[in-house]
Amino acid sequence: MKLYLDPGHGGTDPGALGNGLREKDVNLDIALRIRSLLVTNYENVSVMMSRTTDSTKDLQQRTNEANNWGADYYVSIHCNAFNGTARGYEDFIHDALSDATQTARYRDILHEEIAKVNQLTNRGKKKANLHVLRETTMPAVLTENGFIDNSQDAALMKLSTWRQNVAQGHVNGISRAFNLQPKQTSNPPGTLYKVIAGSFTDKTNADERAVFLQSRGIDAFVITTTISGRIWYRVQAGAFNTRENAEQRLQEVLNTGVDAFIIVE
Known part of the structure; x- marks a missing residue:
């Protein structure tokens, strides 16, 4: 399965702004987590991203790239904004499509899985004539993961644990829709995988690193x-019985800009 993953906006286009957040940053963080979860945990899945950094890319470039690659599915990650009072989750497929299409069936599955875990008001399944939904040659969905200008939604967006859950919801939906097979792994009994986010000779420096990670929800x-x-x-930013869970936490730490590694005991 070939997934084209599109974190909306980026570079000179910040997207929506609110409560000290920029949409382009939230979109990218969620998308990177989706990629990590998919390639770590599932067989035979390839992920191409429209951007993996804070870079500028126009809409035509994104859809051309997905079409030329021959993606099986296009998922565009966004956050919403309105007037500060609206809140919640919604997603879109192209408005020319009926509810009986494959695109709609995929969207139904993703909607169900994402809504289970995102702690947001469910605003429903919608349709619109958006470029990334219109110009793609494969099924496509655009998810709007909360309102960045709403203080309650934004408070969730600031939590790395929330962004991880939203990413997991997308992955749960994609894996169901495309019947992805989990990777077969073996974890020897008694093995512990520890995520280490720095080693210091000065305890003060270690304490500061721990406080920083705690401030990011880790x-x-x-x-x-x-x-x-x-x-x-x-x-130490976690100890896990499975390598998969440790890799997931490792990615969370790396996304904060902190170098980290896994030790096995």
């Missing part, structure tokens, strides 16, 4: 280890 604390007779202060 549980973290300082542990000590002795290497060649010297005490090191490590920042």
Whole structure:
């Protein structure tokens, strides 16, 4: 399955603004998490992204790229804005399509899975004559993940745990719609995968790193280890029984700009 994943806006186009957030940043963060979850956990899935950084790309470039690649599905990630009072989740397919089309059936599945986990008011399934829905040659959906100018929705958007859940909802929908098969993994009994987000000789620096990660919604604390007779202060951002869960947390930490790695014990 070939997924074209399109985090809306970017570069010179910030998208909607509100409550200290820029839509382009939220879109990209969610999309990167979707890609990570899909390629880590499922067999035979390829993901191409319209952008993986804060770069500028026009709509025609995005749809041309997806069409030329021969994508099986086009998913465009967005946030909404209106007047500060509207809130909630909604998604769109092209308005020329009937509810009996394959595009609508895919959208129905994604809508159900995303709405289960996003903690947002469900504004329903909608249709519109949008470029990315009109000019794509494959089924396409555009998701609007909350209103960035609404203080309640924005408070959720600021949480890395919320963005991870929204990404997981998209992945759950895509995996159902396309019958993706989970990767077969083996985790030896008693194995523990720890995510380490920095090692310091100065405990103050370790404490600061832990506080920073906690401010981004990631549980973290300082542990000590002795290497060649010297005490090191490590920042641990989770310990997991499966490699898959550790990789997911690792991506969350990396998305904050902090270098991290996994150790196996």
